[in-house]
Amino acid sequence: MTSNDQVRRIEVDAGPRRFARGWHCLGLARDLADGKPHQINAFGQKLVVFSGEDGQLNVLDAYCRHMGGDLSQGEVKGNEIACPFHDWRWGGDGRCKQIPYARRVPLRARTAAWPTMVQDGMVFVWNDPEGNPPPADVTIPRIPQVEDDRWTDWIWYETVIEGANCREIVDNVVDMAHFFYIHYSFPTYFKNVFEGTSAYQYMNGDGREDVRPPRPSKSNPAVLGTTSVAAYHGPSFMIDEVTYHYEDLDVDTILINCHYPVDENSFVLQYGIIVEKKDGISDEEADLMATKTGAFIKYGFEQDVAIWKNKARIDNPLLCEEDGPVYQLRRWYQQFYVDAADVSAEMTDRFEFEIDTTRPNEAWRAEVEQNLAARRS
Amino acid sequence: MNAVRPDVRLEAAPMQPVACTTCEAEVLARKSSWDQSTLQWDATALERCIERRTTPARSERPNRNAFAGCAALRASIREAAVRGELDVQSDDPLRTNPEAIHD
Numbered sequence: 086m087t088s089n090d091q092v093r094r095i096e097v098d099a100g101p102r103r104f105a106r107g108w109h110c111l112g113l114a115r116d117l118a119d120g121k122p123h124q125i126n127a128f129g130q131k132l133v134v135f136s137g138e139d140g141q142l143n144v145l146d147a148y149c150r151h152m153g154g155d156l157s158q159g160e161v162k163g164n165e166i167a168c169p170f171h172d173w174r175w176g177g178d179g180r181c182k183q184i185p186y187a188r189r190v191p192l193r194a195r196t197a198a199w200p201t202m203v204q205d206g207m208v209f210v211w212n213d214p215e216g217n218p219p220p221a222d223v224t225i226p227r228i229p230q231v232e233d234d235r236w237t238d239w240i241w242y243e244t245v246i247e248g249a250n251c252r253e254i255v256d257n258v259v260d261m262a263h264f265f266y267i268h269y270s271f272p273t274y275f276k277n278v279f280e281g282t283s284a285y286q287y288m289n290g291d292g293r294e295d296v297r298p299p300r301p302s303k304s305n306p307a308v309l310g311t312t313s314v315a316a317y318h319g320p321s322f323m324i325d326e327v328t329y330h331y332e333d334l335d336v337d338t339i340l341i342n343c344h345y346p347v348d349e350n351s352f353v354l355q356y357g358i359i360v361e362k363k364d365g366i367s368d369e370e371a372d373l374m375a376t377k378t379g380a381f382i383k384y385g386f387e388q389d390v391a392i393w394k395n396k397a398r399i400d401n402p403l404l405c406e407e408d409g410p411v412y413q414l415r416r417w418y419q420q421f422y423v424d425a426a427d428v429s430a431e432m433t434d435r436f437e438f439e440i441d442t443t444r445p446n447e448a449w450r451a452e453v454e455q456n457l458a459a460r461r462s
Numbered sequence: 463m464n465a466v467r468p469d470v471r472l473e474a475a476p477m478q479p480v481a482c483t484t485c486e487a488e489v490l491a492r493k494s495s496w497d498q499s500t501l502q503w504d505a506t507a508l509e510r511c512i513e514r515r516t517t518p519a520r521s522e523r524p525n526r527n528a529f530a531g532c533a534a535l536r537a538s539i540r541e542a543a544v545r546g547e548l549d550v551q552s553d554d555p556l557r558t559n560p561e562a563i564h565d
């Protein structure tokens with residue numbers, strides 16, 4: 086065995102005991118605004134999401150302040166959520182509006198209501214451990230393509246990740262090499278920019294001949310390359326604009342990769358896709374493309390999950406010069422875990438990091454060649 | 463929570479100051495090779511940057527309205543490296559036209 090003083094130790098700082106400040110997407114409005122209560126386990130709590138007759142989406146603490154009934158098992162009545170235990174009615178503002186069997190509602194009959202926002206078909210909730218409302222300048226960019234007929238409707242997936250803190254998924258934004266090893270892509274250009282509450286990733290990639298269909302066809306064309314601009318807007322909501330380059334056309338897609346923490350050691354991962362219906366692409370073809378892209382991304386996330394479930398949390402990663410800015414990303418990410426007054430300039434100041442892909446690309450080309458040779462023999 | 467740790471790669475080779483030859487914005491930079499660069503801005507530098515202030519046409523795309531980077535600063539950093547004022551960690555020689563291989 087190697088003597089102890091030669092071994093690099095993995096260091097683990099105490100994990101955050103709070104959940105990130107920011108807008109978190111809970112899912113699609115078309116799913117959540119169906120007049121039924123929805124239970125969402127998030128931020129270490131149980132929440133209820135419901136929309137009443139007024140169509141307004143509301144998020145409340147799920148536990149009724151009367152005797153602790155679970156409002157997410159209740160029923161929407163009018164614009165209120167009715168508790169299944171004794172039928173107390175709670176409004177979207179968190180106030181008890183009515184107790185059918187009582188002469189009047191007692192004082193301080195108020196539960197926690199969470200600021201919500203519906204934008205581009207998605208429902209967002211604002212989490213702030215300090216309890217402040219969302220500042221006007223902390224926003225999620227609009228995606229006008231969602232409303233555009235030339236784009237498909239959302240295809241949306243949701244999966245619960247147990248046994249991992251959501252920082253693992255955020256780390257991906259700087260992790261160029263894992264895109265080759267985990268996601269079968271071939272990054273040829275990779276740059277990160279962090280500024281304010283956003284973290285960008287500019288990535289171009291070549292198609293991988295070793296993962297392409299051996300005989301590309303019209304229904305299964307070969308991807309020659311991809312151009313992608315992805316960005317986290319806040320701690321948990323990423324928009325990724327990916328253009329897939331095929332032999333005779335380019336296909337534009339917009340992907341969402343977002344999550345909300347269930348607790349310190351699990352999170353719900355959601356991702357969505359819309360695809361542009363270019364001239365010459367029928368609605369059916371575009372939908373098929375969206376479905377296929379979704380399946381590919383789903384497969385990619387499954388690969389990530391297998392890694393996350395088994396890996397160690399590590400606060401002192403040992404990096405080579407061809408790795409991305411993991412430490413600086415975590416410095417940026419830290420801003421969402423401290424009080425607003427403690428956000429420092431170093432967390433939000435603009436930072437840029439461009440990887441030299443020369444050496445990685447040499448190694449990967451050789452590996453692709455090897456895989457192709459193995460496939461031929 | 464704990465203070466954020468510094469990048470382990472900076473232990474052997476820290477960031478160095480570089481000024482933009484166009485706007486004189488001072489940033490911290492580091493190059494591990496001719497084609498890698500790390501760039502730390504602060505508020506003063508960002509205010510100085512001329513390209514940053516010239517706003518391009520608004521894009522319909524959600525991620526395309528961000529400032530991708532300053533070309534003048536990028537050139538200044540390369541020049542500083544060529545002049546030997548900014549260290550380049552790898553000992554690979556400077557290729558005569560390093561931009562070309564990415565096309």
Ligand code: FES
Pocket residue numbers: 149150151152153154168169170171172173
């Ligand atoms: S516990 Fe909710 S109404 Fe009694």
Ligand SMILES: [Fe+2]
Pocket residue numbers: 257263267268385389
């Ligand atoms: Fe990944």
